[in-house]
Each structure stands twice: as structure tokens, then as C-alpha cells.
Amino acid sequence: MKRVLFAxxxxxxxxxxxxxxxxxxxxxxxxxxxxxxxxxxxxxxTVSDSFIGTYTSPDGTFNIPGLKTGDYTVVCSFIGYEPDxxxxxxxxxxxxxxxxxxxxxxxxxxxxxxxxxxxxxxxAFSSVGKDELKKQNAGYDMPFLLGLTPSFVExxxxxxxxxxxxxxxxxxxxxxxxxxxxxxxxxxxxSQQVFWVDLPDLASSxxxxxxxxxxxxxxxxxxAFGATISLQTLNPENDPFAExxxxxxxxxxxxxxxSAGTGMMGGKFGLRMRYSELSSDGYIDRTGSRHKSENIxxxxxxxxxxxxxxxxxxxxxxxxxxxxxxxxxxxxxRRYNPAGEYIxxxxxxxxxxNESDNYRQDHFQLIxxxxxxxxxxxxxxxxxxxxxxxxxEYRQGQAYADYGLGNITIGDSVLSKTDLTxxxxxxxDFYGAVWSLKYKTDRMDIRFGGGANIYEGDHFxxxxxxxxxxxxxxxxxxxxxxxxKGEISIYGKATYSVSDRLxxxxxxxxxxxxxxxxxxxxxxxxxxxxxxxxxxxxxxxMFWNITPHxxxxxxxxxxxxxxxxxxxxxxxxxxxxxPLPETLxxxxxxxxxxxxxxxxxxxxxxxxxxxxxxxxxxxxDVGYSIMTNAKKSYRIGAEFIAGIKPATFIDWNLNLTLSRxxxxxxxxxxxxxxxxxxxxxxxxxxxxxxxxxxxxGVIGSSDLGFTIFRNTGLHFISKYVGKQYxxxxxxxxxxxxxxxxxxxxxxxxxxIRSLKGLQLQLLVNNIFNKMYVSNGYGGNWFExxxxxSWSYYFPQAGINFMIRAGxxx
Numbered sequence: 001m002k003r004v005l006f007a008x009x010x011x012x013x014x015x016x017x018x019x020x021x022x023x024x025x026x027x028x029x030x031x032x033x034x035x036x037x038x039x040x041x042x043x044x045x046t047v048s049d050s051f052i053g054t055y056t057s058p059d060g061t062f063n064i065p066g067l068k069t070g071d072y073t074v075v076c077s078f079i080g081y082e083p084d085x086x087x088x089x090x091x092x093x094x095x096x097x098x099x100x101x102x103x104x105x106x107x108x109x110x111x112x113x114x115x116x117x118x119x120x121x122x123x124a125f126s127s128v129g130k131d132e133l134k135k136q137n138a139g140y141d142m143p144f145l146l147g148l149t150p151s152f153v154e155x156x157x158x159x160x161x162x163x164x165x166x167x168x169x170x171x172x173x174x175x176x177x178x179x180x181x182x183x184x185x186x187x188x189x190x191s192q193q194v195f196w197v198d199l200p201d202l203a204s205s206x207x208x209x210x211x212x213x214x215x216x217x218x219x220x221x222x223x224a225f226g227a228t229i230s231l232q233t234l235n236p237e238n239d240p241f242a243e244x245x246x247x248x249x250x251x252x253x254x255x256x257x258x259s260a261g262t263g264m265m266g267g268k269f270g271l272r273m274r275y276s277e278l279s280s281d282g283y284i285d286r287t288g289s290r291h292k293s294e295n296i297x298x299x300x301x302x303x304x305x306x307x308x309x310x311x312x313x314x315x316x317x318x319x320x321x322x323x324x325x326x327x328x329x330x331x332x333x334r335r336y337n338p339a340g341e342y343i344x345x346x347x348x349x350x351x352x353x354n355e356s357d358n359y360r361q362d363h364f365q366l367i368x369x370x371x372x373x374x375x376x377x378x379x380x381x382x383x384x385x386x387x388x389x390x391x392x393e394y395r396q397g398q399a400y401a402d403y404g405l406g407n408i409t410i411g412d413s414v415l416s417k418t419d420l421t422x423x424x425x426x427x428x429d430f431y432g433a434v435w436s437l438k439y440k441t442d443r444m445d446i447r448f449g450g451g452a453n454i455y456e457g458d459h460f461x462x463x464x465x466x467x468x469x470x471x472x473x474x475x476x477x478x479x480x481x482x483x484x485k486g487e488i489s490i491y492g493k494a495t496y497s498v499s500d501r502l503x504x505x506x507x508x509x510x511x512x513x514x515x516x517x518x519x520x521x522x523x524x525x526x527x528x529x530x531x532x533x534x535x536x537x538x539x540x541x542m543f544w545n546i547t548p549h550x551x552x553x554x555x556x557x558x559x560x561x562x563x564x565x566x567x568x569x570x571x572x573x574x575x576x577x578x579p580l581p582e583t584l585x586x587x588x589x590x591x592x593x594x595x596x597x598x599x600x601x602x603x604x605x606x607x608x609x610x611x612x613x614x615x616x617x618x619x620x621d622v623g624y625s626i627m628t629n630a631k632k633s634y635r636i637g638a639e640f641i642a643g644i645k646p647a648t649f650i651d652w653n654l655n656l657t658l659s660r661x662x663x664x665x666x667x668x669x670x671x672x673x674x675x676x677x678x679x680x681x682x683x684x685x686x687x688x689x690x691x692x693x694x695x696x697g698v699i700g701s702s703d704l705g706f707t708i709f710r711n712t713g714l715h716f717i718s719k720y721v722g723k724q725y726x727x728x729x730x731x732x733x734x735x736x737x738x739x740x741x742x743x744x745x746x747x748x749x750x751x752i753r754s755l756k757g758l759q760l761q762l763l764v765n766n767i768f769n770k771m772y773v774s775n776g777y778g779g780n781w782f783e784x785x786x787x788x789s790w791s792y793y794f795p796q797a798g799i800n801f802m803i804r805a806g807x808x809x
Contacts, residue, residue, distance in 0.1 A: 028088070029063040030096040032076055040100060041077040041442045041497070044119070051599035051643055054548040055119060057500035058442040064548055066595065077099065087475045099713055111521040116210050116230050117217055118445070120495065120503050122541030122553035123185055124588055125212040126150060126564045130234070135747055137203045137245045138763055138802040139255040141196040143167035143766065145203055146229070148701045149211045150639045150655040153721055155774040157321040158337075159283030160797045164197050164357075165319060166775075169213055170635055171608070171661050171695030173227025173615075178219050181231040184383045185221025186367055189430055189455035189485045190565035192222040198361040198387070199289035201276035204245075204257050207234045213639070214605055215557035215586040218491035218509035218537065220434045220451040223561035233310060236270030236299050239263045240413045241756060242809045246651050249763075249802035253280040264301075272297045283797035285337040286351060287321040305370035313362040320355045320391060324792030332773065334795040342419070346380065352394035352421070359389025359426075363663040380435040387430075390423040392464075402480040402525060405461065408470040421465040424522065428457035432487075443497040445677045450490035458482045467801065481519030481527050483565060488512050488736055493539075498720035501546070505555070507539035513562050517569075520651055527572050532579055535560035541588075553772045557586040567613060567627050580611045580629050587669075597646060603639040608632075614663060614728060615693045615777075630728075632664040634690060651705040661695035668729055672782035683782075690728050694775075696738075698722035716743040725789060735782070741765075741796075757808035762801070769799040 021774040032043040039060025046053035047064065056062045063075075067090045074096070081100035088094060106506040109544035117123045126149040143154040157164040166174050175192040179185075186194050196202070201670045209231055216228035240263040247255040255278045264270040294313040299306065320339040322486050329336045340355030363541070369379040397417045400407055408415045436449030460480040466472060491509035498504055515531040539622035541555025571577040585608045592601040613627040637659025646653040669684045700720045707713055724736040748760040778791025 003602075004746075010284070020235065025061055025066045025068045026090050027093045028067060028072075028074065028096065029058045029093070030098065032062065032078070032098045032100065033060055033505070034081070034100055034102060039442065040078050040081070041099070043057040043076055043081075043100070045074065045076050046325040046395070047596070049648065050071040050596040050645065051594045052549070052596050053594065055545070058497050058498075061064075061500075062548070066255060068630050071522075083343060090667055112140040115553070117212055118495065118504075120543045120545075121217065122505050122555040122588070122590070123212055123216060124150075124155050124214060124541045125210055126641075128209045128211070131209050133203050133206060133472055133760065135745070137201075138249070138761065138804045139253060139280070141165040143196060146209065146211060146313065147719065148653070148655075148703055148717070150641055151213055151657040151659075151699055152211070152701075153699060153748070153774070156283070156795060156796065157324075157794055158280070158289070158319075159795055160253070160280065160800060162253065162278065163197075163278045163282060163287055163289045163318045168194075169179045169211070169227035170605070170637065170657075170659065171692060173694065174637075176223075176225035176227075176230045176561065178221055178224035178622055179231070180219055180221060180229075180231055181312075181363075181382070182308070182365065182367060183220060183379075183434060184367075184381055184437070185232075185432075185434075185451070186231070187222045189222070189453070189487075190428075190457055190483060191363050192561075192564050195359075197289075197291070197316045197318055197357075198359055199291040199312065199363075200278050200316060201255070201257065201274075202231075202312070202314075204259070204276060205233055205274055205297070205312070207232045213603070214341055214607065215539065215559040215584060217559060218449075218489075218493060218507050218539070220419045220449075220489065221453070223535070223537070225559060225561050225582065228612075234272060234274040235293075235295060236261050236297065238270075243757075243806065244273050245759075245806035247804040247806065249796070249801055250800035251283055253802065254278070255804075264299075268302050269300050270298070282319065282321070283335060283800075284321050284325070284795070285335050286340065286355065287337060289319070289321040290317040291315065294442075302371075306367075306369040308365075308367040308369075310363065310365040310367075313360075314362070314364075315360045316357070318357045320357055320393070327778075327791045327793060330773070330793060330795065336737070338395055339591060342394060343756045354392050357389070357391040359387065361385065361387040369498040370673065372668035375440055378435070379438075380433065382433050383431065385430040385776075386428075388427045390425040390426075392421065392423050394421050395419065402524070403476070405470075405472060405478075408468050410468065418469070420463055422461055422463050424459070424461045426457065427457055428455065430455045444494070445495045447494070448490075448492045450488070453486070455485040456482070457484075459519075459521075479520050479524065481517060481521055483518070484516045486514045503543045503545060504534045505539075505541045505543065507557075509535075509537040509539075511535045511560070514714070515516070515562070515565075515568075517565070521569060521572070525572055527569060529568055529572065531562070533560075533562045534642070535562075535581070551590075551592045553588075553590045555586075555588045557582040557584075557588075559586065563613060563627075570627075579613060579627065582612050583610045584608070584612075597644065599641075599643040604640075605637055605639070606625060607635040609634065612663075613691075614780075615726075625781070630663045630666065630692075633662060635659060635661040635666075635692070635695065649707040651703075651707075652705045653705075654701070657698070657699040658696055659695070659699075661692040661697075663690050663692055663728055665727055666690045670780060670782055672785060675783050689727060689798070691725055691729050693727050696722035696724050698738075711749045711751065713747040715747070717743040717745065717776070721774070724776075726778045727780075729780070731787075731789065732779070734776075734778040734791045736773055736776050736793070739770060739774070741770050742767050743771065755807060755809060757806070759804070759806040761806075763804075764801045766797060766798065766799050771798060772796055 032040045041058045043056045076098040117125045139387040143163040143165045147154045151170045154166045179194045194258040212228040216224045243259040245257040257276045259274045261272040274295040276293045280289045292315045296311040300311045303672040340352035367382045371377045396419045432453030434451035439446045463476045489511040493507040513533045517527040518527045543553045561582045567579040587606045589604040609631045612633045640656045642654045702718045704716045720740045726734045746762045774792040775794040
């Protein structure tokens, strides 16, 4: 911790020195208009190869001070217009005018803009562009591609970033992170998570990502309690192309991607297609992945109309790894996987060969955008997602009664147990519509929107093999339950420019959710339940452009979130344990300062919760964290973000989060066993104020880049994550230790006249071979009043590498 604070002090000193060096100089003033002379408010004006930039005021004017004598390239851009570039020699104040031409067709930037924070929205957010995604995308899942954004922690069950991966932002887990793709909900309606493994290599079809921290803006889909992630897909390119990318590396990891596009035929219609195959043995034993995915995007543009269709197909076959590694095995064999383990008739430990998860998920989306006039536009989308799959397990010594079966008689013997192989199935359909209406003038930007979505899901289990089956038929179905979830939401949000430098923001949303369960679960317990919720989520804030190089903002948001299916399932039959919906009161304060050589920002946040669902430290049989309501809790922190460019060939991007997450007045409930007769007693103890599980107090990352030659880049990437308790008792026996990991990436992009692009890349991960774990779970019990502990962890790979080659024609 002391080293982190010392590094922060050095960083602050360097940034202050760089800013002080760039405070004086000439001023570039100007105005941005369209070809008719109309002023364009909110256009971006930036100085290339620097952190300097500003936005035009309501009358289209701008000024950029602090430029020293020299040659500069100034770029102006605005949604719906062709960007313009001017090369200037500065030796005193300069006045310039940008005249932007409207693009011959509208773009789909407007399709996701209703979901996203704008440049003057008073919220904390980060953006990851196409180029950076491509450089990181050697086969890893999306959480690992976003791992350098502030307050972000990624983890992999297989230990190498492929297969089942997950993420937390500000300590909150994936089922509190709202995810949309082209404005369409991507979260699973029941778990409220995105299972990235179901969409292999999605990053190869994504143009850019915005990660909002905190309550964020109103979005379609599930409520945001930690972050909002907005994905925008790639469009067909203007010219035809074909592209091949091949990656290979440690743990027999291979990835093949073939992409092609027709170009915009007649300037109106174009297709873009991608096919990916990904395979890996995984770092943890028997966690191999065999994935395939396809994507087809078609766009039709004509005048003021844009129609876009997405087909995203994903298929995954993954070795089960969600059990983790028992704590006592970490020092013996940190790659040990208990899934599928059994003892054969000779007393030899064996592993079932098909202990695996198998799932297919297909997405179909149709999007319309219509520009009605210069100020008014409308967009709407229809979507349908089909999912179906199972996970297969071998189980020893299973009681027939647990599967609704009677005992089996063989000769004179009556058998009450048998070894068996089972499959737990899930089949679901998710469909609906989303829409938004945008009205924009020089001073006002107003958006109305909403959505209506329905989820229908079946859960059932079948026995595909039994050692002693009697007259039980193959594929005996021992449980079946279904669920239906409907949601309708409506929102209105507005940004108003009070003056050239001050703007006000307001956002109101109402969500109505209905949830129904029917049938029995795998433990033969009746799940029958009905739940209805209505949530009003207001947000407001102010943005102040203090000077062309300084911004400040403030916001306050209220958000609500309903419990997940598993939260309800765990409490089924016990009304006193039924989970309550959660409420978040999120206060955010931000400041950003820019100069030619550096950029520095700080976000202060206070997230106060009532009835927050927090992890108990235990997992369900499919790896889901079992939760409980905490009456009062909070997260408070500071996020520091900096970019430094001390020389033309050096770029250094850093972020650091210092936070404190606490539950107030926490009482732990536990079971105490009397070892004399193994009777048990259910007891409790008051622990007071405790840390929230999985909430590190320090998260920091650094990306130090060097341009060695014109086409060669070297990146030294580091990440630090502080200690995390795996339950809410703050017991160090159940804790993920702090870790610091460094990676190296070399990018080589030679220019070859006959090719549109050639990329060669080497990634060496964990270059110092740090033996660390990034996640875990656990719990306790008591014997004769003495606490005992159990825990499982998810070790990550030591030093490993990936090589990627891509060629574009």
C-alpha cells in the first residue's frame, strides 16, 4: 500500500510539472459551421498527438490556449458530418474556421448514443476504441480486453482468460453491470449476467466500448448497480475486403478468424461477415474450450434512413471449472480440478471425461434509424435471442430418492444409491423491442425512449446413464421448472446548455418488472413464485467547462434492482429469507485537466445502498454466489486517471482506485456442531461494520507504450489488485491475497503496398511468473464453539505467451 501511495505521489508530481510547462503559449480560436453557415454546437476540436481538445459552444465557437510555437494538426469532428483537418504553424494567436460537410448517409453512431454518456454528461466513463480492442484481442474474452479501465477486476476460471470469465467494477459483480449491444439488452434476464463464453470472440465484431461506472445513464435491460457497458458493432466498410487472423500460444491455445466485406454497393447496401474458431486446453486441468462463432451484419443506407441487421451466433463447449481449487491443494497442485473426480472399483482416482458445459446462443437484431429533420431523429430495434444447452456431470453414490425414484432390488440386495451421469438443461427465448426519439438544438439535447422485453426459460434435468437403473428409462427427467419474466421501461433524459460553459443534465426512468416461476427444482423443491416490481430511477447533474483545458462535474442518481432467479430459488419455501430489491444512491464528483503533454482526472464517488444483496461466500452447484440482503452498506472511493506523453515516442496511461466498501451492523448466522453426537445449533454473532466481500481497497493499472520505430510499438502493462475477502466476516483465512502482474506486448505493422494491412503481435503475460489467484469463495462452520474454515480459489496462469498474425486484403 505504501508503494502504491508513493507511486501516486511521484505521478502527481510529474503531471503537475508537465501541466506547469504547458500553461503559456498562443491561442487558436475559431468557429465550426455546416456548409449553410449554421453553427454546430458540441463539435469536437482536438490537437493531434496531444491531450489538448475542446468542444464548441452553442454558437459554434471554440478556443484552445497554451500552444507553443511549432507545427500542429487540428482535427474537427461531429456526428453525422465528415471530419476536417487543418495543419497550422503557430507563432502567435490564430483564428480558423471549420466548415463540415454532412455525410451522404447517416451513420449508426446515433443508434447507441441514447444509451451512452456524452462528452458533457456528468458521469464517470471510459471508452475503448477499435484499434485498442484489436491489439488486445488474441483470443481472450471481453472482461480481459477491458481490464485496463478504472476500478475493473477481471478473472478467469480456467486461469488463462478463455472459457468462463467474469468481471467486477468498483467491487460489484457482473449481475449488477448493465450490458447492451447496439442499444439492445445483452444480460441474461434470469441471472442478470452476461456469460461471455456464450459469445466467443465477440470482440472481433465490436467497433468500440463505453464503460460507465456507477449508476450510469438510463439503459435498456437490467439495472446498473456497478457499471454500464455499451458495445457498438462494426459496420460494413466502404470498400470490399478480406481478412485472416491466426493466433497461437500457451496451453495449446489456437484462434482462427476469417472476415470479409462486400463494401458499400451503390453506396447503399453492404455486408460484413466473420467466422471464428477458438480452442484451448486451459491452465487448470481439464478446462479445455472448443468454441465457434459467426457474425453477419448488413446495412442499408438511403438518404435519411438506415436499416441494420445483426446475426450473432455462438457455440461453446467448456470443461467445468467453477469449483475452483481447494485451499489445501494450492501448494500441492495449483492446477488441480476436482470437477468430475471419482473413485473407481479398484480404489483409483479417476476423472469423468465429459464433465463439461455445452451451450449455443444465437442473436437476431433488426435496427431502424430515421432522421426526420435536422433536429429530430427516431430509432427502434427488434431483437430475439435463442439459447439452449446443458452441462454434464458424473456423480457417485447418489440416492435414488433425490431423483424421485424408488430403491432398486437386485437379487437379495436393496440398493438405495447408484453412480450416474446427469445433464442439467436450459432452454430459453428472449425477445422484445427498444426505441428512442432524439430532439437536438443548439442548446438542448432531449431523448425519450424505452423498451419492452419478454424472457421465457425452461430448466430440466435428465439422467443419461445409471450404474443400477432397474426399470428407469434412459433420459429420465427428474425435474422441470419454467419461468417467465416481462419488463417494460420508459425514460426521458435531457442536457441543457445554461451557458457556453455550463450545462445541466436530467434523466428519469421507470421500470416495471414481472417474474413468475413454476415447477420443481433439482432438489425436488417447489419453486412456485410470483413477483412484481416497479422502480423509479431519477438522475441529475451539472457539467462545467471551467477553461478549455479544465472540466468539472457533479451528479446524483437513484437506482433500483430486482433479485435474480437464484436469489429467489435459494429462498424458496422460506418467506423470511425471501430477498428484497436493492436501492442505490450514487453521488459522483469529477474533475479533468488537460495539457499538451498530460491529462489528469479524478472521480470521487459515494454509493450508499439499502438492502444491497451481498455474497455470503458460498456458491450454488453451478458456481453462482449465494447472496443475502444487507440493510445498510456503502462504497466510497477516488479514481485517479492520468495520461502522460513526455516525448513523441512515449505514451503512459495510468489509473488508480482507492476505495472503502462496508456493511453496517452486520450479523453473521452460522451452524455450530456438538462433536459428541454431531447435533447442531443455528446461532448468530454481531460483527458490526465489516468489509464487503470481493471489494479490494486498491486497484491500479499502467500501460507504458513506446513507439520504437514507425511501425513498431512496445507496451509494458501492469496491474495491481489489493486484498479481497471472500465473505463478509473479514477472516484472513478466507481471503484473496493482493497481486501485482505485468504483461508485455509487441506490435509490428509493416506497410506493404499490395496489402490493406499486416499485423504481427507478441504477448507475454505474467512476465515475472507471479503465482497468484484472482478470485475465490468460501465459508465457515463451528465445532464446539470453535470456528473452522473452508475455501476454494481460482489460480491464474504463470508466464505464458500468445502470437498473432493478421493480414487484410
